Structures are given as C-alpha cells and as structure tokens.
Amino acid sequence: MADFKVGVVTHYYDKIKVAIVELDGNLAVGDKVKFVRGGEDLFEENVDSMQVEHNNIQSASKGDIVGLKVSNELKEGAEVYKVS
Numbered sequence: 510m511a512d513f514k515v516g517v518v519t520h521y522y523d524k525i526k527v528a529i530v531e532l533d534g535n536l537a538v539g540d541k542v543k544f545v546r547g548g549e550d551l552f553e554e555n556v557d558s559m560q561v562e563h564n565n566i567q568s569a570s571k572g573d574i575v576g577l578k579v580s581n582e583l584k585e586g587a588e589v590y591k592v593s
Contacts, residue, residue, distance in 0.1 A: 512543060512590040519574070521583045527576045528583050536575070536591065537568035544579075546587040553592060554579060 515534040521527070528544075536542070538559055544551040559566050560576040569575045 512592055514588055515542070515591045516589040518544070518583050518585055518587040518589065520585060523582060526579055526582075528579050528587075530575050530577055530589055532569055532571055532573045532575065534591070535568065535570050536589075538566075541592040542577075543590045543592050544581075544583060544587045545590060546584060551583070551587060552581050554581075 513534060515536050516530040516532040518528045519531050520529040522529075536556065536559070538556050540556045541553060542556055543553045556577060558578050559569060561569065561573060566575070
C-alpha cells in the first residue's frame with residue numbers, strides 16, 4: 510500500500526517546534542507521517558499530539574488546519590504523507 514498525501518505545511522514555529530498543516534485527508538493521533546519537500550524525504554514521525562486552536566484533538570479530517578508537534582525543522586510547502 511502506497512503512502513497517502515494528507516496535507517501540506519503552511520507554517521512552522523521554530524521556537525516551539527510546531528508545524529501548521531492544512532489537511533487534504535484524515536489524520537489521527539497514532540498515525541505515522543512522512544514529511545517530503547522537493548521530492549526529497551525529510552523525516553518520518555509518529556503523530557503524538559495534534560491541536561486545533563490550542564485544544565488537543567484525537568483526529569482531524571480534510572479541510573482542517575492542525576498543529577503538529579515535530580522533532581525536526583520544517584519549511585512551508587513541505588508535504589505530509591501518511592505512512593502505511
């Protein structure tokens with residue numbers, strides 16, 4: 510099963526290491542995601558926490574804009590793929 514694109518990074522807060530992601534698909538806490546930019550795999554990570562408007566949520570769907578805590582720096586425009 511192939512990786513499925515679930516969103517794109519629209520902003521990154523470097524001090525708190527949070528990526529703002531506009532979702533094109535469903536995403537839930539516990540999913541494994543991969544960040545890709547310019548066709549290059551950046552890193553993979555488990556979704557440990559996800560927030561909307563500073564409130565913790567367990568899942569989000571297409572059209573939602575969520576904040577994801579990440580371990581590495583990201584740039585705007587990085588694509589987010591759910592790893593199967």
